[in-house]
Amino acid sequence: PAGETEATVTIPVLEDEEVEEDELLIVNGLVTSDNTANIDPAGSVTIEDNDEAPVALGNISGHLFLDYNMNDVQDPNEADLVGVTVNVIDSDGNSFTVVTDENGDWIVENIPFGNTTSSIDISTLPLGVFHTQGEEEREELANMLTSTVDVQDFTPRVDGFVSIDGFAPRLILFKSGEYVDANNNGIPDVDDVINYSYRVVNQGSTPLNTIVLTDNIIDRGVVFGNNGNTASSLSPGGEIIFTSTYQIRPEDITTDNFNRTISLNVESQAFVEGILDLGNGGTRLVDNLSDDLSEIDVDFRLFSNNAEIDNPTIVSQTVNDASPAGVTVDNNGITANGDGTNDIFRISNIENTFEHTVTIYNRWGVEVFSTTNYNDTNAFRGVSDGRLTVAADELLPVGTYFYVITYVSTERGGEKCLSGYLYINR
Numbered sequence: 001p002a003g004e005t006e007a008t009v010t011i012p013v014l015e016d017e018e019v020e021e022d023e024l025l026i027v028n029g030l031v032t033s034d035n036t037a038n039i040d041p042a043g044s045v046t047i048e049d050n051d052e053a054p055v056a057l058g059n060i061s062g063h064l065f066l067d068y069n070m071n072d073v074q075d076p077n078e079a080d081l082v083g084v085t086v087n088v089i090d091s092d093g094n095s096f097t098v099v100t101d102e103n104g105d106w107i108v109e110n111i112p113f114g115n116t117t118s119s120i121d122i123s124t125l126p127l128g129v130f131h132t133q134g135e136e137e138r139e140e141l142a143n144m145l146t147s148t149v150d151v152q153d154f155t156p157r158v159d160g161f162v163s164i165d166g167f168a169p170r171l172i173l174f175k176s177g178e179y180v181d182a183n184n185n186g187i188p189d190v191d192d193v194i195n196y197s198y199r200v201v202n203q204g205s206t207p208l209n210t211i212v213l214t215d216n217i218i219d220r221g222v223v224f225g226n227n228g229n230t231a232s233s234l235s236p237g238g239e240i241i242f243t244s245t246y247q248i249r250p251e252d253i254t255t256d257n258f259n260r261t262i263s264l265n266v267e268s269q270a271f272v273e274g275i276l277d278l279g280n281g282g283t284r285l286v287d288n289l290s291d292d293l294s295e296i297d298v299d300f301r302l303f304s305n306n307a308e309i310d311n312p313t314i315v316s317q318t319v320n321d322a323s324p325a326g327v328t329v330d331n332n333g334i335t336a337n338g339d340g341t342n343d344i345f346r347i348s349n350i351e352n353t354f355e356h357t358v359t360i361y362n363r364w365g366v367e368v369f370s371t372t373n374y375n376d377t378n379a380f381r382g383v384s385d386g387r388l389t390v391a392a393d394e395l396l397p398v399g400t401y402f403y404v405i406t407y408v409s410t411e412r413g414g415e416k417c418l419s420g421y422l423y424i425n426r
Helices: none
Strands: 023-028 042-047 057-066 085-089 095-099 105-112 114-121 130-133 139-141 144-151 160-168 171-180 193-202 208-215 230-234 239-247 253-255 261-268 270-279 282-289 313-318 355-361 367-371 383-385 392-395 399-408 415-424
Touching: 057 114, 057 144, 085 105, 095 105, 171 261, 171 270, 171 282, 171 313, 193 208, 193 230, 193 270, 208 239, 230 239
Parallel strands: 057 160, 367 383
Antiparallel strands: 023 042, 057 105, 085 095, 085 114, 114 144, 130 160, 139 144, 171 193, 193 239, 208 230, 208 270, 253 261, 261 313, 270 282, 355 367, 355 399, 383 392, 399 415
16 A cells, blocks of 8 residues: 555674775665555665774794804704793783793784883893894893884784894903012012912803913913913803913013103903813814903802903002102211110111112211112211222221212102211210
8 A cells, every 4th residue: 555664674784893984875776565666765874884993913932042152043053042031011011921932932922013022031041141142132121131123014914023042151261460569679670470360260051171271471471370271171150260470571661761660560361262062073162351350340140141341451550759758867976886886877768769879978078988778787887988088998087977868769759868967986
């Protein structure tokens, strides 16, 4: 019958999870009733897109191994690093902790695209290894080797970033030196020596064999101690102490225009090497230059795995400009009678000067005594030393004499002078 009829048309829509603009559906067709055709309905239906944007997910993974020969490549005989902890923080700030498996691999899957940080926990690495492969991309922060990568793609597919980190055993050598004033004269000279101590440490996780120590001043006369400079082996975490003595040479000393010592400076560096057995008949040479132990203010076992110091050892001494205790006259009168009291003209500290002259004159200004090596056995005893008009070994008469003492301090002071009257009595 004639009239209006309402009907609901269901249009199935397949969710495709693709973000797209709203779609317009055009509806037209023929409506019939009792086989009687009616008007052709026409219209439109708007279908709104309600798909959520798909999340782009990726993986970040890595591999750790012992790079024995430090060639940045894992060779067939180089072991995987198992049980090392890696922390990962994705672009949303979510944190993950994974551990390298039996193959040295680690992976964090299904993380959102964006800047992602991976950090190797140094404390879980074998003792003493240091970074060889991948160190350019990682920075040490709070005992972690950290890098940030952009896990990113523009299509919803799985993508990954692989970080390969190689580590090698480390043979560490510390060298320290101590200056010894062998003749106890307060001035560095060729009679003095430097005693060196060498501390060789295997910070790796594998034994090292055929340890050989050398020094770049060995051709200048350094002599190793009773332990020599070799060892047959060094176990992981083990250490060996070597010693040597170096005789100071003229070229180590700086002097002024008067040939007086200004300073001593000896710079040297040692070198150690050992053999690492790789198994299957293969070996690798492990070596290192010395580090100056005086430059290290922390326990050497807490060294950064990336630290390469290689400081030469410098032993230096500088002669100060300050004068020592002054030269003084102890007595201005002598009896010269052999009774043991005031028999000589005593001058304190004169033997500690770099150079000096002691001269005695009589009342007429005639020199009766002079020496540049004044001491208790070569002191003025009231006897002439034969200068000018006074005969040698002649007892000088009782009376007043005049002394002049000039000296240069052993501590780089300028020339000084003492003068005064001296009395001879018998």
